[in-house]
Amino acid sequence: MSLPAAGLLELTAKLVDIPSVSHDEGNAADFVVAALGAAGHLETTRIGNNVVSRTHFGHPRRLLIAGHLDTVPPNGNERAVLEAERCLGLGSADMKGGLAVMLELARGVVEPALDMTYVFYACEEVEQHYSGLIELEKADPALLLADAAVLAEPTAAAVEAGCQGVLRIGVHIGGERAHAARSWMGVNASHRIGRVLERVDEFVGRRPVIGGCEYREALQAVRISGGVANNVVPDEAKLVLTHRFAPDRTKDEAFEAVCELLAPALDIELGDAVALEDFALAAAPNLDHPLLAALVDLSAETPRAKLGWSDVSFFTARGIAAANFGPGDPLLAHSAGEWVSREDLEAVYASLEKLVSTPL
């Protein structure tokens, strides 16, 4: 194994210091093009804020490694903090560490034993229809063809199989407007949403075991809003829920389960309504594909379930076997104190370098 000279940790810090909140990944894409555009063994294509670098050696198999350029909004952690053995900062774990590994693999392994496709894409952290993968597919579907795909999402250097699906559910709560001084004449929609939040908070997620991996469901209120004026009993409040569901359920089954949970707190006559606003499909584990099985062998950890959603779902839905494998603790993703370790970065780099360098 030959580690890149620059140092993966230092490169991660450099990437953290390029702000790239969803919809604003232009500078990060520029950086990728600057790093890979001139490499003789790569054909690099930019579409919007997405960059695809491919080899064309004519090998019988092609492996795609993908990572998203965007982060969630900052939380006082905009700047990278580089310590001896880890890098902190927005996106360090999710997933600028993974991008650093991809960049170094792409420019470091100039004669891979598999044909390689490296995909750096925008807008993974927002509604799926914004996804850079969809933008790339629309522009040129051939860019995304491969035998298997690895998403370099944070998995703490273990292979995480499949992914849970996501529903975004809008809950509209009604009421009756009145002057706040005579509140008993109205029905306060904000007070009523309190009862809905209570149901949501009481949700107990299923933990099904599928293909040897245990999934764990979740239901969270991610946005609340309501109010007309400071002296008016509001007749409208809005709740946005996110539901993570295991791959043994369809999106319709998952939505039905949430509707049943909320039903006792809702009143159709007051205008309450529940709507499925967006969804991303779950993906069952798929570790029997030879490239992914080889990756499991090369990684030091036991494979497990991917609890978050990831674009494993995108590739699985298109018949491409896919798994998650990257540096960084997935439990730290989107937290203010997220970080990635040198150890993880080097372990993931080493496993992927071997996978990419070994004819299969």
Added chain:
Amino acid sequence: MSLPAAGLLELTAKLVDIPSVSHDEGNAADFVVAALGAAGHLETTRIGNNVVSRTHFGHPRRLLIAGHLDTVPPNGNERAVLEAERCLGLGSADMKGGLAVMLELARGVVEPALDMTYVFYACEEVEQHYSGLIELEKADPALLLADAAVLAEPTAAAVEAGCQGVLRIGVHIGGERAHAARSWMGVNASHRIGRVLERVDEFVGRRPVIGGCEYREALQAVRISGGVANNVVPDEAKLVLTHRFAPDRTKDEAFEAVCELLAPALDIELGDAVALEDFALAAAPNLDHPLLAALVDLSAETPRAKLGWSDVSFFTARGIAAANFGPGDPLLAHSAGEWVSREDLEAVYASLEKLVSTPL
């Protein structure tokens, strides 16, 4: 009694059709100036969107009648609907009907037995520091001098004594941010606000009897907000409460009572905090003043407590005896279906015309 030729109900409809949501009362003020500016018995002064018309006959007593030009935001009721016996539409009850009575009194009673001050002012429905009365007082305090004041707020043609105070309380709810797929790593501030809303909804208002009038307290959540991104467990949510309190409590006592109610649902270590953001003082009943006692005699109804806040508080705080007396059901104020009846308009006009025309 001589009723105005144009008809109070028709004039109310005309006023409803002039949009005048708080901060946007320019056209309504123009209308008042056009109606009163040329009257020989009145000195009319405009300051901002506030208009004051005064007589200067040298009578020993001066009565001030005040009404606010602004309304709450529309609720599908922007246009006046004029029926045979009532007028519907935004502000019809609160308080364009009262403004119609004031306009007709001001131009109709050209030789009052008391000196008169008619005050049409802006921004009563928003934070008190925007109030047109404060703007007028700053520009020229003499404009607001009087022996007694009547607020032509909707009281269904009964004298409503004093007024309840108002607190605006901000409740900041903390949490711990995490990826929504691993929500057990974080603490959802929106879920936590559900418990606070529950406490608010369980509030039971005191109903003290003061000066023969029963008051009734209220506590309502008027705004809620929270959320970071659709895949993030939010670490922050905000609640705005309005508390109406009876005139036997100071603002500090009233605030303390709300803090005690909320305390069991709050956790300082998570960053929860309660702050008094704005307040308006309560005013005790003051019906023993001769002008107000005369008004009680002239009105057909038994006097009662004013449950909402009103600028009775402004005048009481400045040593001017004040009460509420106007057309329109106070229970309809700020509701989508508010209306005012011809009967109320004529009853209030008749009582005030007698009060204004009788030497005291």
